[in-house]
Amino acid sequence: MSKSRIKRFSITDRLFHIFLMLTFLIQTATGFSRLFITTGWGKKLSYVFGGYETALTIHTWVGVLMMVGFVVHTIYLLTKIRWENLGDSILGPDSLFPNLYDVKHLWQRSLWIFGLGAPPRLNRWAYWEKFDYWAVYWGLPLLAITGLMAMYPMVTSRILPGWSLNIAGFLHRAEAILAISYIFIVHFFIGHLRPTSFPMNEGMFSGSVELEEAMEEKPAWIERLKEEGKLELLETSPPSTWYRVVYYVFGYSVLIFGIYLLINGIVYSRHITLH
Amino acid sequence: MLVLLVGTLAFFIPHSFLVGLRELFRKKRKTEK
Numbered sequence: 001m002s003k004s005r006i007k008r009f010s011i012t013d014r015l016f017h018i019f020l021m022l023t024f025l026i027q028t029a030t031g032f033s034r035l036f037i038t039t040g041w042g043k044k045l046s047y048v049f050g051g052y053e054t055a056l057t058i059h060t061w062v063g064v065l066m067m068v069g070f071v072v073h074t075i076y077l078l079t080k081i082r083w084e085n086l087g088d089s090i091l092g093p094d095s096l097f098p099n100l101y102d103v104k105h106l107w108q109r110s111l112w113i114f115g116l117g118a119p120p121r122l123n124r125w126a127y128w129e130k131f132d133y134w135a136v137y138w139g140l141p142l143l144a145i146t147g148l149m150a151m152y153p154m155v156t157s158r159i160l161p162g163w164s165l166n167i168a169g170f171l172h173r174a175e176a177i178l179a180i181s182y183i184f185i186v187h188f189f190i191g192h193l194r195p196t197s198f199p200m201n202e203g204m205f206s207g208s209v210e211l212e213e214a215m216e217e218k219p220a221w222i223e224r225l226k227e228e229g230k231l232e233l234l235e236t237s238p239p240s241t242w243y244r245v246v247y248y249v250f251g252y253s254v255l256i257f258g259i260y261l262l263i264n265g266i267v268y269s270r271h272i273t274l275h
Numbered sequence: 276m277l278v279l280l281v282g283t284l285a286f287f288i289p290h291s292f293l294v295g296l297r298e299l300f301r302k303k304r305k306t307e308k
Contacts, residue, residue: 113293128291135283171276178280186287194295 005208006225006234016073017204020136021254023066028180028261030059035173039268060151067144093123093224098134102127123220132187139179146172173274177265184262188255205247206239 009017029045033055036042049055082089090097104120106127111117125133146168149156153165191201196217203209215222225231239247 109294110290113290113297128287131287174276174280178276178283181280181284182287185284186291189291189295194291195298 003238004211005236005238006211006214006231007207007236008203008209008214009207011207012076014204014207016069016076019069023062023069024179024183025254025257026062027059027066027176028258030055030062031176032261032265034059036264036268036271039271041264041268042271045264060147063144063147066140070140070144093221096125096130096133098127098130102130121220122218123224124218126218128190135179135182139175142175143172143179146175170274173272177272180262180265184258188258192251192255200248200251202239202244202247205251206244208236208239211235 030049033042033046033049034052037046037052046052046055049058089095091099101123105122108117108120109127112119149160149165149168150172156165156168191197191204192199196213211222222231225234
């Protein structure tokens with residue numbers, strides 16, 4: 001008998017995630033092909049994109065695409081806000097906005113790791129999921145602004161002093177390295193390798209999670225849905241086998257390519273210059 | 276920025292790894308039961 005499942009992510013959420021996966025991977029590969037151009041590996045990687053200059057062109061245009069994605073996502077967020085009930089919409093349990101419960105949950109989970117307490121009774125969004133979300137949300141504008149400054153150095157130097165371009169270059173690279181390291185180590189580990197998720201946390205692809213699994217990890221969310229009588233409304237059927245095959249192949253291809261880039265980034269890290 | 280880079284990774288890498296390790300032991304105990 002198949003286990004019951006509940007809906008967790010809408011089709012729009014999942015499309016935004018796929019968009020981010022693809023654009024982020026292209027930006028990492030094209031960015032690395034330039035950052036490591038002095039190494040044999042960096043040269044080979046740049047050939048995949050047609051060389052040093054073409055890699056920059058791709059990096060630039062995919063960056064512009066990401067900026068468009070950011071604006072579209074912000075508009076989408078604004079449409080999701082319940083303006084008549086603004087407080088609850090922003091600070092309520094369905095919101096990704098950080099609150100004091102996240103600090104409490106982080107503390108409880110840290111104690112639980114060492115067997116010093118019960119696991120936190122998480123609601124819809126865990127503190128690490130909120131961290132993932134907001135890390136992208138502040139990181140993208142930073143990369144976009146510094147990227148635009150590098151794209152238009154003459155315009156920038158007309159408005160700002162010349163050294164601001166050095167600062168922009170430093171911030172762009174440091175933030176990119178932070179995002180790449182975080183996604184390819186922490187996010188991949190949480191999504192794929194930790195025992196509860198292994199071999200893959202399918203929620204972001206199938207849009208649904210097993211009820212039993214959700215009750216274990218997010219008990220406060222399930223209890224709230226039961227109290228509000230919304231649990232039945234969220235029940236859904238499991239994904240079809242062909243669809244699972246598609247997202248497993250896609251997800252693992254991204255994972256393998258990401259780890260390949262990460263390992264080479266670490267191996268050649270002594271060649272990184274931050275300005 | 277460097278503080279943020281090092282700080283984020285220094286906190287989240289061990290934290291996530293330890294959570295994984297804890298889950299592994301909990302899973303093992305559940306299977307034994």
